[in-house]
Amino acid sequence: MQLSPPQTLEVIAGMIKADFIGDPTSIVSGISEIHRVQKGDLTFVDHPKYYRKALESAASTIIINQKMVSHNGKALIFSDDPFRDFVTLVKHFRPFRQSQAMISPSASIGEGTVIQPGSFVGNHVSIGKNCLIHANVSIYDHSVIGDHVIIHSGAIIGADAFYFKRRPGHLDKLESCGGVVIEDHVEIGANTTIDKGVSGNTVIGAGSKLDNLIQIGHDTIVGKNCLFAAQVGVAGCVNIEDDVILWGQVGVQKDLCIGKGAVVLGQSGVSKSLRGNMTYFGSPVQPAREKMKELAFLKNLPKIIKRLSS
Template identity: 35%
Template sequence: MSSSITLQKLAELVGGDLAVGAPEAVITGLNSIVDAGPGDITFLGNTRYLSALKTTRAAAALVPADLDGIEAPAGLALIRVANPTFAFSSVIRWFGPPSLEFAPGVHSTAVVASSVVFDAQTVSIGPHVVVEDGVTLGEGTILHAGVYIGRGARLGADCVVHANTVIKDRCVIGNRVIIHSGTVIGTDGFGYELVKGRHQKIEQVGIVQIDDDVEIGSCSTIDRARFGRTWIGEGTKIDNLVQIAHNCVVGKHCIIVAQVGVSGSTRLGDNVTLGGQVGVVGHLELGDGVMVLAKSAVTKSLPAAGAYVGYPARPLMEGRKMMALPARIPDLIDRLRELEKKVAALEGGGAKA
C-alpha cells in the first residue's frame, strides 16, 4: 500500500494526459465521485455521473480522453485517459492493500495423493486441501484452504482456486483460471427418465472443460456432461450463483451475470451477455453478440446479434412494448366501462323512442 503520489506520476501510472492541474500536486487517496474528499482521486466511468462531477470535492479525476466540454469545480485536476474505469484499476492497486503472497509448497494438513503431478517449488497447496489420484497441477497454481480436486482432473498454469471449491473427477481447467469459493465444477448433470412411475438416474460420464482466462464467481455450479463435455470458452466471466447445466457450450468472452440458469445442451456463441436472473431453456442456440437483459426468459433460439428482453425474450424494442402493455390495462378497462355506459345509454334512448 502506498500513501501518496504526485499528479504527474499518477498520469504516467495510468497512461494518461494531465490536462488540468499542477504536476507536483499530491494525491493521498481514492474514492467515488460522490464520496471523494480533498486529496482523493476519482473517475468518470459513465457520463450519467457528469452532474456529480460538477460538485465533487475530489482533488483529481480520471476522465475520458474523447469527452469535450467537461464542467468541473475550480481546482479539480483532470487526467484524460482512454478508459477511466479500467485505468482506475491501476490507482486502486497503488493505494490498495498489497496482494497476498502464497508460498509454494504443501501445507502439513493437506492430503495429496502420491500420483499427483506438480512442481512443489511453484505450486501452493493450502490447509486441508484434498488432491486425489492422477491430478495434474500446472506451474504457479494456488489451491486455497479446503479445496477438493477429484481423480484425474487437470489444472493449467497460474490458476487460483479459492477456499472450499470443488473440482470433480476428470475435469479439465485451462491456464490463469480463477474459481471463487463454494463453486462446484463437474457435479452430475440433472438427468432422469421416468420408468414405471419412478425417476431413474441417467449416468453422467462426461467432463467439464474450462478454457484459459475464465473467472467463475462464488457458489456457481457447472455440471458435467452426460457424455462428451460441458465447455466454457476462453475469457468468459461468470458471476456468483450461476447454474450451467450438462452439455452446455459457452463461447469465448461471454458475460454471465448473477442468478442466471442455462438449461442442458444449450449453446452460447462468442461475446454473449446474459443479465441477472436470465433463464434459458434447454437445447437452444444463442448467436455471437446476443445480449439478453435482466429477468428475461429465452424460450427459443436467438441466432442474430442484438439486445433482447422480456418473457419470452423478444428483440429490444418489441420486448419493451410488450412489457409496457400491462401497465395500460387499468386505463383500458376504464375506457371500456365508459364505452359500455354510452352504448347502454344509446340503446335505452332507442327503446324509448
C-alpha cells in the same frame, strides 16, 4: 467418452449379454448419448420416435429395443432396455473412484497455480498454469481447466448431469461419463455450479466470466468472452456463442442456441433460440424493444379501453 483401449462389438455385447448384428470384431471406440455422437461411438435409443435419428447419426454401434436388419452398415445390439444397458457400460468404463485426499495424486496441477485450503481436486483432473482456485472449491474427476483461470470459493465443477428416465414407480439415472472443460482466462464465481456432460463435455469458452450462484447444465457450450451475471441458470445442451451477455437471474431452457453478441436482460426466460447482436427481455423472452413497447401499451390500455367504452 473415448474408450482406451477401444473394445470390440463382441466384447461390448457380451458385457450386457445381448444379441447383435454386425462384425463381431468391429471396434467401439467411444460411448456417447445421442446428442454428441461421432464415428466409432456406441449410442442407445429406446423410443421409436428417435430410431431414425439414431440410425442416421454418426454412431457406429446402436443399442436398440427393436429387432431390425442392419442400417447404413451400423452394428446393432438388441436389448429390451437400452437405457439400462448403456448405464451398465458407462459404469463399467467410468466407475466412481473414492478419493482419499483433498487433492488427488492423479491430478495434474500447472506451474504457478495456487489452490487455497479446503478445495477438493478429484482424480485425473487437469489444471493449467497460473490459476487461482479459492478455498472450498470442488472439482470432480476428469475435469480439465486451462491456464489463468480463477475459480471462487464454493464453486462446483463437474457434478453429474441431471438426466433421469421416468419408470413405473421410480426415476432411473443416466450415469454421465462426460466432463467439464474450462478454457483459459475464465473466471467462475462463488458457489456457481457447472455440471459435466452426459458423454461429451460441458465447455466454458476462453475469457468468459461467470458471476456467483450460476447454474450451467450438462453438455452446454458457452462461447468466448461471455459475461453471465449472478444467479443465471442455463439448462443442458444449450449452445451459447461468443460475447453473449446474460444479466442476473436469466433462465435459459435446454437444447437451444443464443447467437453471438446477444444481450438478455435480467430475469428473462429464454424459451427459444435467439439471433445474435440483439437485446432481449421478458419471460418468455422477446426483443427488448418489442417488450418495452408492449409494457407501455399495457400501461395505457385502461385509458384506451375507457375511451372506447364511452
